[in-house]
Amino acid sequence: MNTLKAALFDLDGVIIDTESQYSLFWGSIGRQYRPDVPDFAERIKGTTLESIYSNWFTHLEDQLPEITRQLDEFEQQMQYTYIEGVCSFIKSLREVGIKTAIVTASNEAKMRSVLRVHPELPTLFDRILTSKDYAAGKPAPDCYIEGAKAFGARPEECVVFEDSINGLRAGRDSGAFVVALTTTNPYEAVAPLADIVIENFKGMTLDELKAKG
Numbered sequence: 001m002n003t004l005k006a007a008l009f010d011l012d013g014v015i016i017d018t019e020s021q022y023s024l025f026w027g028s029i030g031r032q033y034r035p036d037v038p039d040f041a042e043r044i045k046g047t048t049l050e051s052i053y054s055n056w057f058t059h060l061e062d063q064l065p066e067i068t069r070q071l072d073e074f075e076q077q078m079q080y081t082y083i084e085g086v087c088s089f090i091k092s093l094r095e096v097g098i099k100t101a102i103v104t105a106s107n108e109a110k111m112r113s114v115l116r117v118h119p120e121l122p123t124l125f126d127r128i129l130t131s132k133d134y135a136a137g138k139p140a141p142d143c144y145i146e147g148a149k150a151f152g153a154r155p156e157e158c159v160v161f162e163d164s165i166n167g168l169r170a171g172r173d174s175g176a177f178v179v180a181l182t183t184t185n186p187y188e189a190v191a192p193l194a195d196i197v198i199e200n201f202k203g204m205t206l207d208e209l210k211a212k213g
Contacts, residue, residue, distance in 0.1 A: 002210075003156075003157050004098060004157060004158070004159060004177075004206075005098065005099060005151060005153040005157040005158065006098060006099040006100070006101065006147070006148060006150075006151045006153050006157065006158045006159075007090075007093050007098055007099070007100050007101075007158070007159050007161065008100075008101050008103045008144055008147040008148070008158050008159070008160045008161070008171075008176065009086075009090075009100065009101065009102055009103065009125075009160075009161045010046070010102075010103060010104060010160075010161060010162045010163060010164070010167050011102050011104035011106055011114070012104070012106070012163075012164075013083075013163035013164060013181065013183045013184040014083060014086070014161050014162060014163050014181055014183070015082065015083060015086055015102065015121075016080045016081065016082060016083065016114065016118075017079075017080075017081045017082070017083055017183065018078060018079075018080060019045065019163065019164075019183065019184040021074075021078050021079065022041070022045070023041045023042075025041075025070075025071065025074050026040060026041040026044055027040070027041040029067060029070075033057065033060055033063060033067070034056060034057075037056070040056070044056070045164040045165065045166060045167075045184065046105055046138045046139070046162075046163075046164030046165070046166035046167040046170075047105055047137050047138055047139075047166055048105040048107070048131040048137035048138075049068075049071070049105075049107055049131070050131065050137070051105075051137045072109055075109070075110050075113045076113050078113070080113075080114055080117040080118060082118075083181070083183060083200050083201060084200040084201060084202045085200055085201030085202035085203060085204055086200075086201045087124065088201070089201040089204045089205075090124050090125070091124070092205060092206060093206060094124075094126075096206060098206070099126045099127075099151045099153075100124065100125045100126055100127075101125055101126060101127040101128065101129060101147050101150060101151070102121075102125050102127070102128045102129065103129045103143050103144060103146075103147040103160075104128075104129065104130055104131070105131055105137055105138055105143075105167075106130055106131060107130060107131050107132070108130060108132065111128070111130055126151070127147070127150050127151075129143065129146060129147055129150065133146060134146045138164070138166040138167050138169070138170040139165075139166040139167075139169035139170050139173070140170060140173075141155075141170045141171070141172075141173040141174035141175075142170075143170060144158070144160055144170055144171055144174035144176055145174050148174070148176070154175070155174040155175040155176040156175050156176065156177075158174075158176045158177070159176060159177045159178075159179060159209070160174070160176040160177070160178050160179065161179045161181065162178065162179070162180060162181070162194075163180065163181045163182075163183050163184040163185065163190070164184055164185070165185065165189065165190070165193065168180055168190060168193035168194055169193060171193075171194075172193055172194075177195050178193065178194045178195050179194060179195065179196050179197075179198060179209070180193065180194035180196070180197045180198070181197075181198055181199070181200065182197060182198070182199050183199075183200065196209075196212045198212075
């Protein structure tokens with residue numbers, strides 16, 4: 001943390017409070033198409049749509065256009081509320097010269113839905129990396145390795161903010177300092193995969209983060 005150059009933020013459950021909504025959607029999809037996987041919605045959290053399809057729906061390829069249609073429609077109607085304190089925290093990082101990036105498993109269609117609600121989002125970040133910007137999705141560390149490279153930094157010079165188990169594994173395996181949020185999973189689930197755990201960003205400062213680390 002003493003050589004921190006960049007802060008890399010997952011999107012869902014870290015910047016915007018959407019994971020509970022996705023749990024409803026993917027829970028419904030799981031019950032309809034993968035009733036053999038009772039915890040389907042939890043297993044796919046943090047992964048790309050392409051990964052979900054290739055890992056779970058190879059035997060149902062003819063159903064993918066309909067699932068995609070339902071997902072696009074759902075995302076257009078979702079609520080995209082900011083996680084408490086996140087905007088102020090991001091601004092405080094940029095004020096002291098720390099680069100910021102969104103590193104998300106979301107695709108371009110999803111980002112268009114988010115930006116319709118929050119057109120100011122690109123002004124908070126130096127870069128926005130989506131699923132098209134790396135080969136392997138979470139839990140592979142590629143996304144956070146690429147996020148560090150975007151700023152000419154090593155992962156060890158970055159802090160990753162994540163909420164999902166797959167995302168936390170990606171951050172940990174990249175070599176970055178990992179901060180887990182308990183917005184999606186309980187403390188007991190995320191703590192073994194993180195350097196520190198926080199509830200949200202309310203009142204958070206860089207100095208407080210360093211003190212916790």
